[in-house]
Amino acid sequence: MTFRSHMEAALAEARAAAARGEVPVGAVLVSPRGEVVAQAGNRTRELSDPTAHAEILVIREACAALGSERLPGYDLYVTLEPCAMCATAISAARIARLYYGAADPKSGGVAHGARVFSHPQAHHVPEVYDGIAADEAEHLLKAFFKDRR
Amino acid sequence: MTFRSHMEAALAEARAAAARGEVPVGAVLVSPRGEVVAQAGNRTRELSDPTAHAEILVIREACAALGSERLPGYDLYVTLEPCAMCATAISAARIARLYYGAADPKSGGVAHGARVFSHPQAHHVPEVYDGIAADEAEHLLKAFFKDRR
Numbered sequence: 046m047t048f049r050s051h052m053e054a055a056l057a058e059a060r061a062a063a064a065r066g067e068v069p070v071g072a073v074l075v076s077p078r079g080e081v082v083a084q085a086g087n088r089t090r091e092l093s094d095p096t097a098h099a100e101i102l103v104i105r106e107a108c109a110a111l112g113s114e115r116l117p118g119y120d121l122y123v124t125l126e127p128c129a130m131c132a133t134a135i136s137a138a139r140i141a142r143l144y145y146g147a148a149d150p151k152s153g154g155v156a157h158g159a160r161v162f163s164h165p166q167a168h169h170v171p172e173v174y175d176g177i178a179a180d181e182a183e184h185l186l187k188a189f190f191k192d193r194r
Numbered sequence: 195m196t197f198r199s200h201m202e203a204a205l206a207e208a209r210a211a212a213a214r215g216e217v218p219v220g221a222v223l224v225s226p227r228g229e230v231v232a233q234a235g236n237r238t239r240e241l242s243d244p245t246a247h248a249e250i251l252v253i254r255e256a257c258a259a260l261g262s263e264r265l266p267g268y269d270l271y272v273t274l275e276p277c278a279m280c281a282t283a284i285s286a287a288r289i290a291r292l293y294y295g296a297a298d299p300k301s302g303g304v305a306h307g308a309r310v311f312s313h314p315q316a317h318h319v320p321e322v323y324d325g326i327a328a329d330e331a332e333h334l335l336k337a338f339f340k341d342r343r
Contacts, residue, residue, distance in 0.1 A: 094254050095263045095286040096245065105243050114244045129310050130286065133279035133303065137244040151315065154282065158315030159308035161278050166300065166307030 048144055051075055051122040052178045054084055055146075058099060059124045059185050062086030069185040070125045072099035074107050077118035077141075083107045099123060100131035104138050115139040124182035126175065129154025132161035136169045143171045146182030197293055200224055200271040201327045203233055204295075207248060208273045208334050211235030218334040219274045221248035223256050226267035226290075232256045248272060249280035253287050264288040273331035275324065278303030281310035285318045292320045295331030 051073050058071025067087040074083040085102035089095055100123050107116055120142040121135060126149040133154075135143055145155070154161050155173065162170045200222050207220025216236040223232040234251035238244055249272050256265055269291040270284060275298040282303075284292055294304070303310050304322060311319045 089263050093257045093261050093263055095257060096250055096254060096283050101245055105245060108242045108244060112242050114238050114242055128282055128286075129303070129308055129315070130279045130282035133277055133282070133308070134245050137279065152317070154278070154308070154310075154315060158313035159278055159282070159303070159310050161303075161308050164307035166278070166303060168301070 048120075048122070048174075048177065051081070051120075052124070052144065052146065054081065055099075055122045055124050056178060056181055056185070058084055058086040059182065062088070062099070063185060063189050066090060069189045070099045070123065072103045072121060072123040074103040074116070075120040075122065082110065082119075096130065098128065098131050100127055101134055104134055104140075108138065117141065120144065121171075122177075124178070125149050125186065126153035126155050126157070128152050129159035129161050132159075133167070135171060136161065136167045139169045140171050142174065144174045144177050146175075146177055147179045147186065148175065197269075197271070197323075197326065200230070200269075201273070201293065201295065203230065204248075204271045204273050205327060205330055205334070207233050207235040208331065211237075211248070212334060212338050215239060218338045219248045219272065221252045221270060221272040223252040223265070224269040224271065231259065231268075245279065247277065247280050249276055250283055253283055253289075257287065266290065269293065270320075271326075273327070274298050274335065275302035275304050275306070277301050278308035278310050281308075282316070284320060285310065285316045288318045289320050291323065293323045293326050295324075295326055296328045296335065297324065 063069035083103035212218035
């Protein structure tokens with residue numbers, strides 16, 4: 046599996062989220078051995094949980110399965126720039142690498158706004174690779190919000 | 195109940211967290227009618243969940259009970275300055291007022307570092323009241339980390 050196919054799986058989760066009426070964001074978590082250990086789309090509406098972003102769901106699932114608060118060496122793929130909540134959770138979980146798709150000027154917390162990883166209060170900073178399959182991720186979001194208006 | 199007694203309840207949760215070997219932070223969530231609807235201390239170790247901060251636990255519990263992603267008019271009391279993850283969740287949940295105890299220069303995300311509420315990417319900003327029972331909250335944390343060293 047390449048990073049491109051992991052992002053394809055994240056995009057599939059984003060599409061499934063849209064079909065459920067959720068903001069179309071998907072995430073895939075990959076172990077140091079290259080195995081997909083968790084994948085999810087947003088479920089904030091379904092779960093009545095404002096923290097149920099795709100990134101948080103995969104981190105919680107993988108940590109519970111591993112019995113650990115930390116996921117060193119794990120890689121996270123997400124279709125959209127994480128918000129400040131998710132970026133901080135990524136840091137807390139000690140995730141090694143963050144691959145994301147579209148930039149999120151409106152709500153992002155990595156390259157915009159809070160820029161969580163740019164402060165010393167982020168005790169761990171992952172390697173960050175952005176712009177992967179960004180067009181497809183952005184298209185999904187724009188189509189979703191266009192339909193809602 | 196006054197804001198002082200709500201903070202006392204949050205401090206009791208922080209003490210209980212310390213007794214469980216968790217970082218001693220406690221939170222109490224109060225409805226617009228003034229009822230305590232959720233209270234919790236950190237459970238990141240017990241749950242193997244890096245997102246299980248006291249603030250996240252009370253927000254998730256109250257949202258699930260209410261069947262809503264948002265808690266407009268609700269007040270959150272927490273013994274320590276929230277991190278950027280919790281501050282963003284507070285914003286996402288549309289919490290009206292945030293009362294916190296001790297400042298957290300090392301990991302805080304409200305008055306330090308990411309300063310989550312100071313960017314336009316925070317789509318809702320609560321009223322923030324800091325320094326409430328700060329000495330007691332700070333004492334608990336210092337004693338906890340002193341014992342660990």
